Amino acid sequence: MNETIKLTQQLIAKASLTPEDAGCMDLMAEYLQQRGFTIEWMNFGETKNLWARRGTTTPVFAFAGHTDVVPTGPLDEWDSPPFEPTIKDGLLYGRGAADMKGSLAAMLTACDSFIEEHEKHDGSIAFLITSDEEGPSTDGTVKVMEALDQRGEQIDYCIVGEPSSHKSFGDMVRVGRRGSINGYLTLNGKQGHVAYPELVENPIHALAPILSKMTAERWDEGNEYFPPTSFQISNLNAGTGVENVVPGELKLVFNLRFSSELTPEVIKSRITHIIDQHSDDYELVWRLSGLPFITERGELTNAVEKAVQDVTSSKPELSTGGGTSDGRFIAPYGVQVIELGPINESIHKINECVSINDLHHLSVIYKKVLENILL
Ligand SMILES: [Zn+2]
Numbered sequence: 001m002n003e004t005i006k007l008t009q010q011l012i013a014k015a016s017l018t019p020e021d022a023g024c025m026d027l028m029a030e031y032l033q034q035r036g037f038t039i040e041w042m043n044f045g046e047t048k049n050l051w052a053r054r055g056t057t058t059p060v061f062a063f064a065g066h067t068d069v070v071p072t073g074p075l076d077e078w079d080s081p082p083f084e085p086t087i088k089d090g091l092l093y094g095r096g097a098a099d100m101k102g103s104l105a106a107m108l109t110a111c112d113s114f115i116e117e118h119e120k121h122d123g124s125i126a127f128l129i130t131s132d133e134e135g136p137s138t139d140g141t142v143k144v145m146e147a148l149d150q151r152g153e154q155i156d157y158c159i160v161g162e163p164s165s166h167k168s169f170g171d172m173v174r175v176g177r178r179g180s181i182n183g184y185l186t187l188n189g190k191q192g193h194v195a196y197p198e199l200v201e202n203p204i205h206a207l208a209p210i211l212s213k214m215t216a217e218r219w220d221e222g223n224e225y226f227p228p229t230s231f232q233i234s235n236l237n238a239g240t241g242v243e244n245v246v247p248g249e250l251k252l253v254f255n256l257r258f259s260s261e262l263t264p265e266v267i268k269s270r271i272t273h274i275i276d277q278h279s280d281d282y283e284l285v286w287r288l289s290g291l292p293f294i295t296e297r298g299e300l301t302n303a304v305e306k307a308v309q310d311v312t313s314s315k316p317e318l319s320t321g322g323g324t325s326d327g328r329f330i331a332p333y334g335v336q337v338i339e340l341g342p343i344n345e346s347i348h349k350i351n352e353c354v355s356i357n358d359l360h361h362l363s364v365i366y367k368k369v370l371e372n373i374l375l
Helices: 003-012 024-033 097-117 141-150 203-216 264-276 299-312 327-333 356-374
Strands: 038-041 049-054 060-066 086-088 091-093 124-130 157-160 172-174 179-188 230-238 249-258 282-290 317-319 336-339 353-355
Touching: 003 024, 003 091, 003 097, 003 356, 024 038, 024 049, 024 097, 024 124, 049 141, 060 097, 060 356, 091 097, 091 356, 097 124, 097 353, 097 356, 124 141, 141 327, 157 299, 157 327, 157 356, 179 203, 179 264, 203 230, 203 249, 203 264, 264 282, 299 336, 299 356, 327 336, 353 356
Parallel strands: 060 124, 060 157, 157 336, 172 317
Antiparallel strands: 038 049, 049 124, 086 091, 091 353, 172 336, 179 249, 179 282, 230 249
């Protein structure tokens, strides 16, 4: 049995629901310690984090990832128990197989093989592993990065093992993420009888022109790395449920996924400007969930493109789509960050699985990236 697959199976068998690690990091730490890594535990709150480093010089190349997994959903809908790794038709099934225990295993075996061949490589190899990625993400990567920064320890290059592949293995890597900001708008009016329009102020009517402008607005054109900023309304509530009452207030929740062409400040002022034209009695509360970040073309994108092409015979698309990941906590420290992992089609679903061939290839790609950067 291939070592990468064996390690993936061992990790899947540990039921590590966020923020539980269930011994996954102990397994990884032992493996890394045997290969010359210095192990350091950085625990915050309920969350266990591992920082392992081999070497004391720069550049520092880090693998980042999470051992925690999302809940299984109804057990009887799984074809095999989610924490009993099962191989069928070339696929390895189990919760976390694709997101992202397979990647963790591939990182370990890539290092093993790289170190065996190049014991005196340049710089350092590091692992930043957390068990708080699928949950609130407050005591994981974000805290480790703060701690490293405070003591002046810098990462230069980082690969996050998130399942980035889309239709075929290696077809896509993530080089950044859009920003995300939510607005909570309450429009105030005056409640009353529908038969007496002169005595009411209908907040639903007040919303009509606001809505039309917000949805028609062209926020930006995007740029080389990002698609145009998008605006979506997720909630709209008003009304008392009866026929003859004009409601006194309306609540609207909206979200913008924004490119690096915009800042939260600009978005806020443009939205406020639209609302101010049609209402002078409202509250607007903002919640910023993440700023956009981008790893521009450079050493890491070149190293990754070359490694993927060597193995799959085609270049990956550099994408900024998809949801958030811990890359958002690493990139702000000036780190070149790329997400590269298996196909994401089954992640978080019943019968999550990963191709055994793809995991084998992933390990080879990770090793080639190490060679492209540290030799
Ligand atoms: Zn993940």
